[in-house]
Amino acid sequence: MRQAFTRKSADTRREALVAACARCLAKHGAQGTSVRAICLEAGVSPGLLRHYFEGIDALIAETYRSTGARVADALHAAVEAVAADNPRGRLLAFVTASFRKPIADSELLATWLAFWSLARTHTAIGKIHDEIYADNRHDMERFIVACPGTPADPRLMAVALTALVDGLWLELSLGNAPFSADEAETLAEKWLDSFI
């Protein structure tokens, strides 16, 4: 006897598969993320994945794009919570959002680790990575130059601040970090005090 199934539109299915892929990467990491695991998570048969995507790599690439957008949205939401006439507060909000949920999150890190691994070998995914990071750094730079007392080289400042935030985010998300989210926030603020 065949399993009953509901017929859905292509877009809905693609989105559902991307979401399932993200959940899978988060739960089981890159190792445990297979066609079967993803489709089980999506409540769908393995064949359907290949009906909508060229292969599992294409689905992961799409998931990278989607996850990157979700992160960027969360960061911008944090910024929008601060008044427009407080550019320094907005920059600080953009930065410190990385130390709190939903950005600082063990499962998001697991997803990101999988992306980094693939970015190194798979050039298509490498391109997506470059885009996401270029966008992020561009945003960071924009928020930096919006502040009064803009430093001489905002590009380099954005590079440094991004690296600092990434490093702190990584350790917080890995767990067992020898510092708290509050301390990370303090450090970021101190950094701003000295350079901007």
Place this chain on the structure above:
Amino acid sequence: MRQAFTRKSADTRREALVAACARCLAKHGAQGTSVRAICLEAGVSPGLLRHYFEGIDALIAETYRSTGARVADALHAAVEAVAADNPRGRLLAFVTASFRKPIADSELLATWLAFWSLARTHTAIGKIHDEIYADNRHDMERFIVACPGTPADPRLMAVALTALVDGLWLELSLGNAPFSADEAETLAEKWLDSFI
């Protein structure tokens, strides 16, 4: 006909397997690192791995320890190249070594990504990670307090500097970074200027 083989001591074989595992992780990433791939790399049959290690996870854990020690050695070698009466120069050497070979290296990053992935789920590997990072941060703190004009909270300073270095190292090693190793060095120096 059986393949000719040379009989070796247990220690030699273990080290050879660890080295092969490291090369494998570097070349093919976590995905492509299997018992068979490692043993092919070591020029040894698959069964031998289980003769010396409880399983592939135990070998990877040992490889993590070994690679961590190799990195720490490289960092300390950079420090020792600077005169003992120049503590600030030694700290800077410790920091900037991460932006040069052999630390800033795409294949080392691939290895490290595999470790991070496993550290999240495998608690035994997580412990090794914590040890390695605690050691590194401890060294960093030691080089910081050795400088004249030690800041109020050297622990937090070490946290921040470690995060900055990690973030810059990560992007440099991933490739296509929008900044050079020289610029990373400049940024680290600027950081020292402001805080120490």
Place this chain on the structure above:
DNA sequence: CTCCTTGTTATACAAGTGTATAACAAGGAT
């Protein structure tokens, strides 16, 4: 109602995975 398109499943397949096990070979002890 019937046909036809197509979303969806079930099944099959070849290749790869970690591990278990027995046969083999090398070198020292007797």
Place this chain on the structure above:
DNA sequence: ATCCTTGTTATACACTTGTATAACAAGGAG
């Protein structure tokens, strides 16, 4: 020389992997 220990290989096994393919079912068009 012979035995015995043990390092090492070859092979087998059960399981998972990504993918291909044919059967099936749902819903609209005629």
